Structures are given as C-alpha cells and as structure tokens.
Amino acid sequence: MTGRAVLAVLQRELVKMLRQRTRLLAAMVRPLIWLLVIGGGFGAVLTADGLPYQQFLAPGVVGMTMLFAAMLSALTMVYDKESGVMRMLVIAPFPHFWIVLAKAAAAVAAALVQALMLLVLLAALGFLDWHNVSWLMLVAALLTVSAACAAMGMLTAAFTRTLDNFAAVMNFVIFPVFFLSGSLYPITRLPAWLKAVAMANPYTYGVDLLKHALLGGMGGSFAAEFPAAVDAVVLVSFTVAALAVACARFSGESAFQPVIRQITGRRR
Numbered sequence: 001m002t003g004r005a006v007l008a009v010l011q012r013e014l015v016k017m018l019r020q021r022t023r024l025l026a027a028m029v030r031p032l033i034w035l036l037v038i039g040g041g042f043g044a045v046l047t048a049d050g051l052p053y054q055q056f057l058a059p060g061v062v063g064m065t066m067l068f069a070a071m072l073s074a075l076t077m078v079y080d081k082e083s084g085v086m087r088m089l090v091i092a093p094f095p096h097f098w099i100v101l102a103k104a105a106a107a108v109a110a111a112l113v114q115a116l117m118l119l120v121l122l123a124a125l126g127f128l129d130w131h132n133v134s135w136l137m138l139v140a141a142l143l144t145v146s147a148a149c150a151a152m153g154m155l156t157a158a159f160t161r162t163l164d165n166f167a168a169v170m171n172f173v174i175f176p177v178f179f180l181s182g183s184l185y186p187i188t189r190l191p192a193w194l195k196a197v198a199m200a201n202p203y204t205y206g207v208d209l210l211k212h213a214l215l216g217g218m219g220g221s222f223a224a225e226f227p228a229a230v231d232a233v234v235l236v237s238f239t240v241a242a243l244a245v246a247c248a249r250f251s252g253e254s255a256f257q258p259v260i261r262q263i264t265g266r267r268r
Contacts, residue, residue: 014109016076027069027114028121031061035127038184051215051223058127059210060183065118066111066142067149067178067203071170073107074153078166097247100154104243107150108143115142128214137228138213144235145206151242152177152203158246177203182211188225202238205231 039054077100122128156173160166180187180198187198198204209231211224224231 014106024114024117027065028118030068031065031118032121032125034061034064035122054127055129056215057184058122059214060181060207062115062118062122062214063145063181063183063203063207063210064178066115066146066206067152067174069111069114070107070146070149071153071156071174073110073150074103074157075163075166075170076106077103077154077157078160078163081161082163096251100158100243100247100250103157104147104150104154104246107153108146111146111149112142115146132214132216134213134216137209140232141206141209141213144232144239145210147239148202148206148235148242151239151246154246155242158249177201180204181207182225183207186225202234205234209235 035054035057039057119128123130152173156169157166160169180194180201181204182198187195187204190198205226208224208226209228212228212231215223
C-alpha cells in the first residue's frame with residue numbers, strides 16, 4: 001500500500017514537470033546565461049590554470065541546475081498545503097513521513113532529468129569534454145548531489161506554510177548556498193572566514209564531486225579541492241540528516257494541524 005502511494009506521488013510530480021515545458025526551457029536557459037555572460041566576462045580577465053574558465057564553470061552550472069530543480073520541486077509540498085491536496089495525503093493510511101520521502105524522490109528525479117539535459121547541451125556547445133569525464137564518478141555525483149539538493153528543499157518546505165514565505169526563504173537559501181560553494185571560484189582563495197562558511201556548506205562538496213567527475217585532474221588549483229570520498233560522505237550524511245529532520249517536522253502535529261482543522265471544520 002505504501003509503495004503504491006509513494007509511486008503515485010512520484011508519478012504525479014514527474015508528469016506535472018514534463019507538462020511544464022516552459023519550466024524545462026528556463027532550466028536550460030539559466031545555466032547558459034551563466035556560462036555565456038558570467039563565464040565570458042570572468043574568462044576575459046581570469047585564467048583557470050590552463051583550463052578555459054567556462055569549462056571550469058560547467059560543474060558549477062550543472063550543480064546549480066540540480067539545486068534550482070530540487071528546490072522548485074519542493075515548492076509543490078507547500079503548494080499542496082495551500083491547495084488542499086495535502087488534506088487527502090495526510091488522511092491516507094500510511095505514515096506521514098512517506099509523503100516527504102515521496103516528494104523528495106520526485107525532486108531527485110526532476111533534478112536528474114534537468115541535469116542530464118544540460119550535460120548533453122553543454123557537450124553539444126563544446127563546454128564539456130567527454131574524454132575527461134569519469135563516468136562512474138559522474139553517476140555517483142548526480143545521484144548524491146540531487147539527493148542532497150532535494151533534502152535541502154524538503155527541509156525548507158517542512159518549515160514553511162505559505163508559497164510567499166517559501167519563495168522568500170528559497171532565495172535566502174539558494175544564493176548563499178550557490179555563491180559560497182566553489183562553483184565560481186576555488187574556495188581555497190577565499191578569505192579565512194568565508195572559506196570556513198563555504199566548508200560548512202554541504203553543497204560545496206556536491207560541486208566538488210562534480211568537478212572530480214567532469215574535470216578530472218585538469219585545472220590545477222581550480223580543480224577539485226577535497227577527496228571524492230569526503231565529498232560523498234558529507235553529501236550522504238547531510239541528506240540523511242536533513243530528511244530525518246524534515247520527516248520529523250512534517251510528522252509533528254504542528255506541521256499539518258491547519259490541514260486537519262480544515263478537514264474537521266468541514267465535517268462539523
């Protein structure tokens with residue numbers, strides 16, 4: 001019963017995403033703007049130890065695509081609270097934390113689909129050299145980074161009750177997480193206090209793992225900055241911890257109390 005319910009939620013979210021073609025188009029345009037405009041500007045004044053700056057930027061924009069995709073997918077959790085769909089889910093005969101896990105799985109799938117689309121586009125435009133790609137590492141990176149981004153989105157959604165609040169919180173989360181991640185520059189070159197903040201950012205290790213997969217040993221000091229095993233351990237640990245907190249929060253009475261009140265109020 002629980003498995004079918006989770007698959008139903010996952011199918012609903014994926015069908016909704018695939019029908020929103022404008023959303024998929026925007027997901028491809030955003031990283032290209034960063035590559036062509038930001039990357040072109042920085043590349044004119046900055047060298048990445050022999051590696052074209054736009055090629056160095058490729059892992060960062062792939063990670064950014066997964067981050068935005070997962071966070072926007074998490075938005076459906078808040079939307080369902082406001083639209084009334086959540087009322088049908090919370091009275092279903094399975095534990096509430098399965099709702100969070102199903103939504104997280106849908107966010108992972110959305111992030112993976114958009115990341116794969118972008119990788120093909122980057123290769124076609126010449127920003128990615130398939131000969132330098134570590135395929136096994138790439139699979140591991142895509143799975144762990146998308147899961148960590150989905151967990152971040154679920155954690156944000158679990159503590160948000162309205163769409164307006166989620167939009168504000170999402171911007172507050174996404175931009176510091178992205179800019180302090182090594183996506184645009186090596187974190188080793190940051191001031192000490194900013195470097196400490198970047199190292200505390202779990203998304204930093206996701207971008208670093210993507211650099212391992214897509215850049216290999218190219219770029220010198222602009223290449224990956226941590227061992228791949230460390231990146232994977234941090235990402236998995238954060239994903240488990242964030243999902244555990246999100247599940248506990250959503251399963252708590254305060255998270256869905258307004259929904260329950262709407263149900264009981266109508267029954268009276």
